Amino acid sequence: MSSSADAAPMHLRATGQHQVAPEVMRPIMEVENVDVYYGDFRAVSEVNLDFGLNEITALIGPSGCGKSTILRSLNRMNDLIEGARVEGEIRFHGENIYGKDVDPIEVRRRIGMVFQKPNPFPKSIYDNIAYGPRVTGMKVQSMDDLVEDSLTRAALWDEVKDKLKQSALGLSGGQQQRLCIARAISVRPDVILMDEPCASLDPIATMRIEDLMQELREHYTIVIVTHNMQQAARVADRTAFFTAQPSEGNGDRTGLLVEYGTTAQIFEDPQDKRTEDYISGRFG
Amino acid sequence: MFAGRARPGEAVIKVVLRVAAAVAMVTTIGIVFALIVPAIGFFREVPIFDFLLGDRWAPRFADASFGVVPLVTATLWTTAIALLVSVPLGLGAALLLSEYATPGLRKTLKPILEILAGVPTVVYGFFALQFVQSTVFREWLRLDTGAFSVLAAGLVMGIMIIPTVASISEDAMSAVPMSLRQGSAALGANRMQTSLRVVFPAALSGIMAAIVLGISRAVGETMIVAIAAGSQARIVGGPLEQGQTMTGFIASAALGDSRVGSLEYNTLYAVGLLLFAITLTVNFISIRLVRRFRQAY
Numbered sequence: 001m002s003s004s005a006d007a008a009p010m011h012l013r014a015t016g017q018h019q020v021a022p023e024v025m026r027p028i029m030e031v032e033n034v035d036v037y038y039g040d041f042r043a044v045s046e047v048n049l050d051f052g053l054n055e056i057t058a059l060i061g062p063s064g065c066g067k068s069t070i071l072r073s074l075n076r077m078n079d080l081i082e083g084a085r086v087e088g089e090i091r092f093h094g095e096n097i098y099g100k101d102v103d104p105i106e107v108r109r110r111i112g113m114v115f116q117k118p119n120p121f122p123k124s125i126y127d128n129i130a131y132g133p134r135v136t137g138m139k140v141q142s143m144d145d146l147v148e149d150s151l152t153r154a155a156l157w158d159e160v161k162d163k164l165k166q167s168a169l170g171l172s173g174g175q176q177q178r179l180c181i182a183r184a185i186s187v188r189p190d191v192i193l194m195d196e197p198c199a200s201l202d203p204i205a206t207m208r209i210e211d212l213m214q215e216l217r218e219h220y221t222i223v224i225v226t227h228n229m230q231q232a233a234r235v236a237d238r239t240a241f242f243t244a245q246p247s248e249g250n251g252d253r254t255g256l257l258v259e260y261g262t263t264a265q266i267f268e269d270p271q272d273k274r275t276e277d278y279i280s281g282r283f284g
Numbered sequence: 285m286f287a288g289r290a291r292p293g294e295a296v297i298k299v300v301l302r303v304a305a306a307v308a309m310v311t312t313i314g315i316v317f318a319l320i321v322p323a324i325g326f327f328r329e330v331p332i333f334d335f336l337l338g339d340r341w342a343p344r345f346a347d348a349s350f351g352v353v354p355l356v357t358a359t360l361w362t363t364a365i366a367l368l369v370s371v372p373l374g375l376g377a378a379l380l381l382s383e384y385a386t387p388g389l390r391k392t393l394k395p396i397l398e399i400l401a402g403v404p405t406v407v408y409g410f411f412a413l414q415f416v417q418s419t420v421f422r423e424w425l426r427l428d429t430g431a432f433s434v435l436a437a438g439l440v441m442g443i444m445i446i447p448t449v450a451s452i453s454e455d456a457m458s459a460v461p462m463s464l465r466q467g468s469a470a471l472g473a474n475r476m477q478t479s480l481r482v483v484f485p486a487a488l489s490g491i492m493a494a495i496v497l498g499i500s501r502a503v504g505e506t507m508i509v510a511i512a513a514g515s516q517a518r519i520v521g522g523p524l525e526q527g528q529t530m531t532g533f534i535a536s537a538a539l540g541d542s543r544v545g546s547l548e549y550n551t552l553y554a555v556g557l558l559l560f561a562i563t564l565t566v567n568f569i570s571i572r573l574v575r576r577f578r579q580a581y
């Protein structure tokens with residue numbers, strides 16, 4: 001527990017050299033007045049949030065506050081959940097991805113996703129990467145080059161270049177997760193969503209993924225959900241803090257966005273008492 | 285230090301399981317013996333190559349001949365036709381149930397399959413004979429066919445096997461983790477692509493098992509072919525011809541009054557042994573195939 005009420009513990013301070021979040025953000029995605037329902041249950045309400053181009057944004061907060069829910073609504077993965085409904089607008093390059101004529105499949109191609117537990121297909125390493133381009137009918141000059149490029153960008157090429165035809169399931173957990181990142185990159189998305197991508201990995205594999213995120217940031221916009229505040233402090237340019245509170249009327253706990261700012265500001269100068277309590281470990 | 289209470293329940297369970305396994309083993313060995321002993325008697329009198337390669341099956345004639353090829357051709361026709369029906373429809377039903385069906389559709393489709401599985405084969409046999417062959421083929425379609433055909437028997441047998449193929453392959457598809465479907469969807473795959481390119485290959489070993497079981501049931505099915513396929517053992521050249529299958533012959537000969545130990549009696553067992561060998565081979569090959577194409581997850 002921190003002795004000072006104002007500042008986060010030292011190890012949570014955002015000191016990474018990459019975190020030079022510009023004051024002026026160039027938003028690539030804008031979340032406006034978004035409520036997400038599962039059936040009658042409102043899981044999150046009134047979320048307003050912009051994601052900056054080529055920035056890493058972390059979504060943090062206690063479990064059950066709707067981080068994954070918001071993340072899934074960013075590329076319409078909620079469509080796959082029976083009864084899930086999104087209200088409000090989420091714009092990508094200015095276009096509402098929940099608009100009438102929008103093809104959710106195209107949305108998912110432009111906005112990729114990496115999951116909590118590595119989920120490579122039970123296919124060869126090569127076929128895992130080639131899968132996305134094949135199913136989306138992407139025109140590629142050379143699939144071999146695309147596979148190599150994707151694996152290289154995901155910092156996995158050197159480790160797997162001699163065993164592309166072997167099953168992806170033979171890789172270690174950390175390698176599998178980097179394979180999943182390579183797979184997401186293969187369809188040339190603009191945004192990559194990551195839902196606790198290191199939750200099942202050991203510290204060294206976690207570090208490699210964090211380093212990789214810094215490299216990817218040059219070309220992609222990343223939104224990462226993490227329950228690990230040190231991780232948010234290390235990798236993110238901006239951080240959004242969510243919490244869940246009992247809503248008026250019934251006693252359901254609804255998630256809401258408490259505070260959003262540069263990572264440095266959120267960790268060193270939180271404006272909201274709830275944020276401060278959470279990052280200083282005094283939550284709940 | 286770790287001494288715990290003895291668990292008498294577990295010992296009982298172990299014994300029960302061992303007994304169950306032993307019963308299965310003993311039965312299998314018993315069947316093989318019961319087949320082999322009379323079959324050896326048969327092959328003392330009929331050279332094995334005359335049996336396997338001969339094209340005239342006339343065990344009860346004065347100039348008896350024991351070429352099994354005619355029976356095999358009838359079995360191949362009915363089995364092939366049954367698989368053409370049951371594999372696509374069974375896999376389609378499984379895909380529908382596991383990947384597409386809303387709870388409402390499941391509630392209708394599942395009972396239909398269960399009803400299909402519960403119909404006695406003798407009912408299927410008469411359905412094939414009276415409705416499919418006589419009414420549909422001869423009256424409505426005016427096809428050039430007699431009272432029996434391997435097509436009518438095979439089609440109806442295919443319908444009978446659909447639930448087997450469907451339920452086993454549906455189990456296999458449902459066992460594929462949701463995370464793989466999500467991973468596929470997140471790459472921009474639609475449902476059909478996810479089903480065919482991710483779920484289907486991942487469930488392949490279960491699907492193969494379903495098909496093999498379908499083949500075994502088709503090869504071994506007796507009542508439908510005994511009623512609707514025909515009773516003359518002639519080489520079958522087309523689907524509208526009649527033909528006696530291996531099981532059809534066994535059923536008809538078993539009803540006769542051949543003396544135990546006679547050549548006619550032993551003939552039954554020679555055909556039975558061949559049937560057994562065919563099923564075993566199919567199983568064996570499929571295990572090999574599954575190993576080769578296996579996609580574990």
Ligand SMILES: Nc1ncnc2c1ncn2[C@@H]1O[C@H](COP(=O)(O)OP(=O)(O)O)[C@@H](O)[C@H]1O
Binds near residue numbers: 061062065067070
């Ligand atoms: N598929 C679902 N169906 C119904 N409720 C869900 C579903 N997924 C999440 N929820 C509910 O929505 C709320 C937010 O969950 P989630 O987004 O997973 O939170 P977090 O990722 O922050 O832990 C929780 O109350 C959870 O129970």
Ligand SMILES: [Mg+2]
Binds near residue numbers: 067068
């Ligand atoms: Mg979550």
